[in-house]
Amino acid sequence: MSPTRKWLPGRASAVRVGVLLWLTIVWLTLWGDLSVGNLVAGLGVGTLIMLTLPLPRVPVSGRLHPLALAELIVVSSYYALESSLQVAWFAIRPAPPPVSGVLRVNMSMKSDLVLVLCADVLNLIPGTMVLEIDRERCVFYVHVLDVSSEAAVDTFYRTTRRLERLLISAFERPAEWRSTRTTANPEVNP
Known part of the structure; x- marks a missing residue:
């Protein structure tokens, strides 16, 4: 040095x-x-x-991409507003409550930090809550307020995929990524 x-x-x-x-x-x-x-x-x-109360060091690789981050903020804010209106409608509509359920979402993020950011963004959207994260298989289990139709489930998966793509493009582009995480089972490829 x-x-x-x-x-x-x-x-x-x-x-x-x-x-x-x-x-x-x-x-x-x-x-x-x-x-x-x-x-x-x-x-x-x-x-x-x-x-x-020191926090553990989180390995960070790559760099921040401001334009992709700005798009992520706009899109996640839109989803939060849209979901808030949907939850409000469910509260005042003259019908029984929607059918809720837990959906499994496979993610393709490499960084633990970006995986946690994704969980945080999903938790900020009203009507969804990440219940469990399986880091080894890179899977989220998410409680969703409305799973009453195929269209509602498809909408949730489209939203999740779009947020995942934006997070990857903002924080961990493949060309810049170098893995700093080691897994107990090298055959598992998240």
């Missing part, structure tokens, strides 16, 4: 600073008062949290 490289902040340092700033912002928001004392206390509490 060159002497100049030693002083440049790396990705890990940038993440630590970002987490500390985020924790400080949360502290300030909870107190509802922007003052020097609250800022210093937020930095202190954030540092204490980071030292006493």
Whole structure:
């Protein structure tokens, strides 16, 4: 390592600073008062949290693609709004509640981080909740509010596939991916 490289902040340092700033912002928001004392206390509490409750390192490979991320944000916001209206309609319509069920979704993501982001995006869509993730087989089990027809099930799968494609294109394009994860069973290819 060159002497100049030693002083440049790396990705890990940038993440630590970002987490500390985020924790400080949360502290300030909870107190509802922007003052020097609250800022210093937020930095202190954030540092204490980071030292006493460290998060495990998540291997990150590839790079962020801003245009694909912007499309992902727009599309997932649209799906969340559309689902909210659907759930509201189910609540006020003069009919029995829809048939709900658990559907299995096979995913093709390579990164644990992107897999968790996908679960988070699916959980943000009203009417769906990821119940279980089988990482070895890369499978989600998702509770879906409406599985009363083939069209409703197909719509769910189309939505999930589109979100998966957008997440892969935003975070783990195949040309940039190098696997940092090792599996217990090398024959399993997620």
